[in-house]
Amino acid sequence: MTTTRIKGFADIFPPMSDIFTHMENVAREVFARCGFVELRTPLLEFTDLFQRSIGEETDVVQKEMYTFPDRKGRLLTLRPEATAGVMRAYIESGLANRESVSRLFTTGPMFRHERPQKGRMRQFHQINCECLGSQSPLADAELINMLLLFLDKLGINDVILHINSLGCSTCRQSYKSALQEYLRGKTADLLCEDCVRRMETNPLRVLDCKQQGCRDITAQAPKLLDYNCPECRTHFQTVLRLLRERGLNYELDHRLVRGLDYYCRTTFEVVSNSIGAQAAVAGGGRYDGLIKLLGGPDVPGVGFACGMERLALILSNVHQHQLLFYLIAMDQTSREQGWLLTQKLRDGGLTGEMNFSESGFKGLMRQAGKSGAKYCLILGPDEALQHNVVIKNLVSGKQECVPQKDALQYLLKEIHSND
RNA sequence: GCGGAAGUAGCUCAGUUGGCAGAGCACCUGGUUGUGGCCCAGGUGGCCGUGGGUUCAAGUCCCACCUUUCGCCCCA
Incomplete structure (x- = not known):
């Protein structure tokens, strides 16, 4: 169990x-x-x-x-x-x-x-x-x-x-008595079972009963405001x-x-x-x-x-949290470089996620597309060797290879130019 | 606490008089040796809510319970 x-x-x-x-x-x-x-x-x-x-x-x-x-x-x-x-x-x-x-x-x-x-x-x-x-x-x-x-x-x-x-409390009390008097004047079988009881214990609650019979009776009842x-x-x-x-x-x-x-x-x-x-x-x-x-x-x-x-x-307009970048990497070396780069970009105030898996490249790209991020950062053996990273705009399809140390500046400039 | 309905794949649901467990979407893989979304092909995935009962045989019929849901009561 x-x-x-x-x-x-x-x-x-x-x-x-x-x-x-x-x-x-x-x-x-x-x-x-x-x-x-x-x-x-x-x-x-x-x-x-x-x-x-x-x-x-x-x-x-x-x-x-x-x-x-x-x-x-x-x-x-x-x-x-x-x-x-x-x-x-x-x-x-x-x-x-x-x-x-x-x-x-x-x-x-x-x-x-x-x-x-x-x-x-x-x-x-x-x-x-x-x-x-x-x-x-x-x-x-x-x-x-x-x-x-x-x-x-x-x-x-x-x-x-x-x-x-x-x-x-005083005008409410006088209203309570008036309401009780009104309700007692009605034949009891018109009210529902609950209201017959409420009439004595808590007469005000008879007013918001949803039973049609009770509503018909209370429609003509004295009104609270008249007793204020x-x-x-x-x-x-x-x-x-x-x-x-x-x-x-x-x-x-x-x-x-x-x-x-x-x-x-x-x-x-x-x-x-x-x-x-x-x-x-x-x-x-x-x-x-x-x-x-x-x-x-x-x-x-x-x-x-x-x-x-x-x-x-x-609430219909769902407030989704939005990723700016999504980083994918293709082998152990580039994954570790990518992990460090991810932390640096976050230190710089950017919101992003990295894929840790060892899936094939197509699968990684699919994940990037699905993440909803605007930019995909790609690291493979070639980039890792040169300490570069490919930054692809997933909306426009445009991509560029930049040194990893410049990635933060590059992305910040990109966001700015799109505003 | 009271009354009605429902529970089958991650999601939405089909499943005939009781006779091999299904579809769409999603997911994974491939088509394309490192470029997503569209398309095509293939694949993974199920204690059919749980426990009893009837039956040669139960997702299907019966009983109980659990959960969800729509109402009642009440409240946010």
Whole structure:
């Protein structure tokens, strides 16, 4: 029996690994411009952290976490999302005492024990951004703007921004009661089994049920926005106005409630219609009470998470790494000379590869053509004797024999003249 | 966790009422003694997902499991 991957855990090879690297590079560039700094937090945390932040009643906590005891019997959990760990680090380091607003981003793997599916792995990767310390709607708008800018830089623009406001804890509470009252007024058999239960435990989740019967009922239900208090309403209207003035399109989505308990006020989601059922590419919102809930200062926050596997599904323009030269050699002496030459060209900043095999010349040339390199460097007994090398442009077919010591200069000049 | 579909060469897949394991692409070699891509000829490559069962005989029929996939639930 051979060893295999764990179900839902993927080996990421090129070109997929190149796409991941590219996404991270673009993210760093965009986020840095907005003043975000990178924070790397552990993959393992005490289970308690996630239970308290994500919410005991959520599906993530109840059935999707990888939880196990350490050698002293304490319960540890592989992080199912990033925000909780970032909050813990923020509190533990006392960052709030050193700066009034912290802009943090983090990337890396997350773990959820779900049934794998297209766009959903048990180990998956996220890019996360959190802005802590500002309750201003400008912060909400900045994050959404930055997220869309990031996607745009990746060449992704056929996505839709869904947005809604849950209100603060007080107006949310009054909405909850109103919704429950509305739902109880309906005959129970119109709702699906899950929603009958949710109606009591977490009525907001009835809103985003996909069953047609439930949708019909909730279409006429009271709307969250109508129950927002004046402060929440002003906050949300400002966010929307800023988005409009930036020329960013959005769709008000009264059903968007999201599954983690800590969200309040602004919530948003970016969806794509080209990657199947798991369509949410990124999601986030405001979580003003969370840091206090975890034992920290009463600092507001807003953030988002972006799913890298799902982004990668959308990315069509594959970012391939491109070789400039490909060196082939025909016997032991020229192979060793060629190996040294390859290292020197790399020292000079050029990207290239050498073929080590003892194949026939035709095979070597075929490999060179297949490599996608622009130049083929050829070394045989004749060249080795004279310390020369043949440099062939594989696009134009033009070739020239030059001293090995001049090869770097020759190639640099060639690149330059073609620009 | 629940429901549908699929698993045969590196990849995409054919394989008839159960009867010798196939094609295209890719790869390697040669046509061209040291010049790639196009063309031509040849070649390598398979525990037919795994384990049981039925049968003279199973890629094919039956059962279980594993994996993938499309949905549900939920989420990135």
